[in-house]
Amino acid sequence: MRIATFNVNSITARLPRLLAWLESSGTDVLCVQEAKCTAEQFPVGALKELGYESAVHADGRWNGVAVVSRVGLEDVVKGLPGGPEYGGVQEPRAVSATCGPVRVWSVYVPNGREVDHEHYTYKLAWLEALRGAVAEDAASGRPFAVLGDYNIAPTDDDVWDPSSFEGMTHVTGPERAALAGLRETGLSDVVPRPLKYDHPFTYWDYRQLCFPKNRGMRIDLVYGNEPFAAAVRDGYVDREERKGKGASDHAPVVVDLDL
Numbered sequence: 419m420r421i422a423t424f425n426v427n428s429i430t431a432r433l434p435r436l437l438a439w440l441e442s443s444g445t446d447v448l449c450v451q452e453a454k455c456t457a458e459q460f461p462v463g464a465l466k467e468l469g470y471e472s473a474v475h476a477d478g479r480w481n482g483v484a485v486v487s488r489v490g491l492e493d494v495v496k497g498l499p500g501g502p503e504y505g506g507v508q509e510p511r512a513v514s515a516t517c518g519p520v521r522v523w524s525v526y527v528p529n530g531r532e533v534d535h536e537h538y539t540y541k542l543a544w545l546e547a548l549r550g551a552v553a554e555d556a557a558s559g560r561p562f563a564v565l566g567d568y569n570i571a572p573t574d575d576d577v578w579d580p581s582s583f584e585g586m587t588h589v590t591g592p593e594r595a596a597l598a599g600l601r602e603t604g605l606s607d608v609v610p611r612p613l614k615y616d617h618p619f620t621y622w623d624y625r626q627l628c629f630p631k632n633r634g635m636r637i638d639l640v641y642g643n644e645p646f647a648a649a650v651r652d653g654y655v656d657r658e659e660r661k662g663k664g665a666s667d668h669a670p671v672v673v674d675l676d677l
Contacts, residue, residue: 419489419518419675421447422656423565423638425526425621425668428454429482432666433461439659440468443672446489447517449524449565453482460484475513482510483526483566489518499551502543504528511544512551519677520646521555525566530587538587541569545596549603556603556643561677563642564605567621567668570597572607576636578619588637605641609653609671618655621668629660638671649675 422445426432429450440448448470453460456478465472469488475496476482485491498512514523525548528541548564555562570593574580583589601607619634628634640653652674660669 419446419520419677420444420672421449421517421520421522421563421565421640421675422670422672423449423451423524423567423640424670425451425567425638425666427452427666427668429461429484430455430459432664433464435659435664437464437468439656439670440465440470440486443656443670445672446487447520447522448486448670449522450484450486451482451524451526451567452480453484454478454480455482473513473515475510477510479509481526483513483524485513485515485517485522485524487515487517490516492516493521498525498544498547501547501551502540504537504540512548520561520563520675522562523552523564523566525564525568527567527569529569530593533585533587533590541587542592542596545593546599549596549599552600552605553603556605558643559645561643561646561649561675563608563640563646563673564600565640565671567637568597568639569637570594570639571635571637572597572639576619578633578635588635600641604643606644606647608640608642608647608650609655609673618657619669620655620671622660624667638668640671640673642673646675649677651676 530541620638622629
């Protein structure tokens with residue numbers, strides 16, 4: 419089984435590329451973030467023509483997540499149970515589903531904006547709620563993973579220049595401690611250091627030639643429980659999909675499982 423996570427940065431803008439990538443990559447389950455559309459606007463029909471079912475949680479603003487599967491889609495849960503609100507609403511940042519023998523969550527962790535911003539406090543509260551929500555599945559005997567854009571670089575090796583991020587979100591101690599809290603539930607980073615590139619980043623800003631200069635960050639992660647991690651046979655960042663006209667500013671992260 420091939421499972422991937424991909425922050426598409428608007429599924430409407432990226433749809434032709436996404437459909438082509440699904441066909442060429444042979445992906446069975448895709449976790450989507452930053453759909454930037456309503457649930458009604460999500461391209462369920464186009465994906466169905468390729469053999470995929472869709473579980474969508476989106477409201478048309480800057481967020482929106484989905485699980486897209488061609489190996490079954492059951493027990494869908496939309497939203498983060500017990501998650502905090504921001505601006506008076508619980509944003510559509512999480513959706514979970516069972517796809518064949520595997521249960522997955524697609525998550526789009528809040529950005530945090532600035533360390534002294536209320537969005538940063540919201541981010542930490544959201545991560546704490548995520549930890550509680552996934553604990554039971556993480557400890558189960560069924561393969562389980564939380565995939566998505568975590569908006570956190572786990573270590574200094576996961577940013578192109580640590581000195582450029584001093585005092586900024588994505589690299590702070592509390593954020594990295596929140597990732598450690600997820601690991602304490604029984605999850606681990608199953609694609610820690612892909613070997614194809616010295617710096618296997620997953621995100622590069624559109625500005626200042628960041629992608630050609632490889633000034634990136636590894637913030638799109640796959641955290642799996644022990645049965646999931648034991649089944650992993652390969653994992654990589656599909657950097658090629660970040661190239662060319664109309665690309666997202668993120669690259670897909672792909673994991674192959676032997677189940």
